[in-house]
Amino acid sequence: MTSLDHAAASWTPRLHAVLRIVLAILFIAHGMVKLFAFPEGALPGQVPLFSLFGIAGLLELFGGAAILLGVFTRPVACLLSGQMAVAYFMVHAPQGFYPVLNGGELAIIYCFAFLYLSAAGAGPWSIDARLRA
Numbered sequence: 001m002t003s004l005d006h007a008a009a010s011w012t013p014r015l016h017a018v019l020r021i022v023l024a025i026l027f028i029a030h031g032m033v034k035l036f037a038f039p040e041g042a043l044p045g046q047v048p049l050f051s052l053f054g055i056a057g058l059l060e061l062f063g064g065a066a067i068l069l070g071v072f073t074r075p076v077a078c079l080l081s082g083q084m085a086v087a088y089f090m091v092h093a094p095q096g097f098y099p100v101l102n103g104g105e106l107a108i109i110y111c112f113a114f115l116y117l118s119a120a121g122a123g124p125w126s127i128d129a130r131l132r133a
Helices: 003-034 052-069 073-095 105-120 127-132
Strands: none
Touching: 003 052, 003 105, 052 073, 073 105
């Protein structure tokens, strides 16, 4: 094993946790827009709570918080992956085939990043890791 391989192996779990944390912070921002219209001017803005967008906002805010903390990561990430797949096929795919034209790239990226977390778990810096110890 080369020193580069050793360094990569030692950093992999930490970067896994960093990926989870950054992903969650960005995802929470989408829920903040839908539920609180924050930051002002971001689309779609505040939506009715008991609508599909409102429920999506709740999942994004609270599911994102669970992912951020690394608690119940696998089941929450699985749920959020499904949410993003539904979002893609309900909102973006009807606008055209190509994701770069229908605006669905972010939904696809979130879908597969959460699918990865549902299989890989939260990583070392998480409540899930503390509960296992």
